[in-house]
Amino acid sequence: MRKLYTLLFYLALPLILIRLWWRGRQSPGYRQRVLERLGYYSTEKLSPNTLWLHAVSYGEAVAAEPLIAALLKQYPDRPLLVTTMTATGAARVTQRFAGQVIHQHVPYDFPGAVKRFFAHNQPSIAIIMETELWPNLIKGCMRNRIPIILANARLSAKSFKGYRKMQVITRSMMNRITVIAAQSQSDAARFEKLGATHEQVKVIGNLKFDMVPRPDLWEAGLEWRGEIGNRPVWIAASTHPGEEEQVLEAHRIILAQQPNALLLLVPRHPERFDRVAELCQALNFSTERLSEKNLPQPSTQIFLVDAMGLLPKFYRAADVAYVGGSLVPIGGHNIIEAASAKSAILFGPHMHNFTAIAEQFIKVNACETVEDSKSLAQKVINLLENPVHRQALIQAADQIVMESTGALEKTVREISLLLSQRDSIQFADPVHTELFL
Secondary structure, X not given: OHHHHHHHHHHOHHHHHHHHHHHOOOOHHXXXXXXXXXXXXXXXXXXXXXXXXXXXXXXXXXXXXXHHHHHHHHOOOOOEEEEEOOHHHHHHHHHHHOOOOEEEEOOOOOHHHHHHHHHHHOEXXXXXXXXXXXXXXXXXXXXXXXXXXXXXXXXXXXXXHHHHOOHHHHHHHHHHOOEEEEOOHHHHHHHHHOOOOOXXXXXXXXXXXXXXXXXXXXXXXXXXXXXHOOOOEEEEEEEOOOOHHHHHHXXXXXXXXXXXXXXXXXXXXXXXXXXXXXXXXXOOOOEEEOOOOOOOOOOOOEEEOOOOOOHHHHHHHOOEEEEOOOOOOOOOOOOHHHHHOOOEEEEOOOOHHHHHHHHHHHHOOOOEEOOOHHHHHHHHHHHHHOHHHHHHHHHHHHHHHHHOOOHHHHHHHHHHHHHHOHHHOXXXXXXXXXXXX
């Protein structure tokens, strides 16, 4: 099965490269260091005591930040290699940890590229964030006797069904992972159903609860809010195609009752900033962009946050936060960041990527859910007009955040244990097993 998978991957290479070039039209990062994606690196080889952490995209890179900071502190003499797949993930890592970590693009899952990656970097451990499983990359770890920890591991019901369809390959990968540090008991159970043993899987908790917000961004958010005056402010964060239209319809309803209301609109992907700005203008909203002006005018109805890395600032500036990817079947985004910034939280019905966290917040009335643009508008209006209810949501969410920390310490402990026991770990595959070429 893995040989067939690899053959199909090779046949798809021209399409993969075309897609990379196409995405690079609006996100130039996709056209930079392309050879790294094929396992060719221009930098010097890394030492065998290198720590390797892989965070596929922007969301995983953000979730990995407390872990990266903890590893830098605990292992100051070890190089820390951080790999990503997306341009936004790469930008986040280099922005936050410039000069502290080594960043590379992870190779595509071709055996040759994987072999060159390990020959060049020689990591002593693989820390893979959440659920980024590639058969040849996992196989390469085993061949080089590199223990694997799946950190902050989650597996939604939808992803579980997908992996279940490739049972032969999936079970083989599960057998080769050393430790699965699951976010919740539900995640742990799904990993075990895919073939992981009970000994492999440990319920650690969610690293996102251990994220320490940057005080400068929160202070900037409060200062920014103070400068725009006494206006009701709500934010729609990490929105996607098909979702902005619903958010804008909701804002039109809100303006009918709250003419002074301001919407902070933050699309998930930077290559869509221009498109979303055009949509706002086409629907006759008075719109300004952060890239053009730091503060909105009193008459501005929508302020488009067309910059990356500033979400905590604008969460802090808002009274109510709608967390996107949830009115369309994307699976939702991280609501913990909004909770930490003390915004009252709303999200839609599609939260399958964050089921456990969403249920946790719903259970203790730390958020409210919406179904469509009309219910979104009504919930925002209610929260803007009812500060007591709004504060009750914020306090309940704040309590969850305070009570749910600790995953970072447990994850670092598991990593330290693997490093200390590396020589005695029994790997699933013989060391001499060659990758299929």
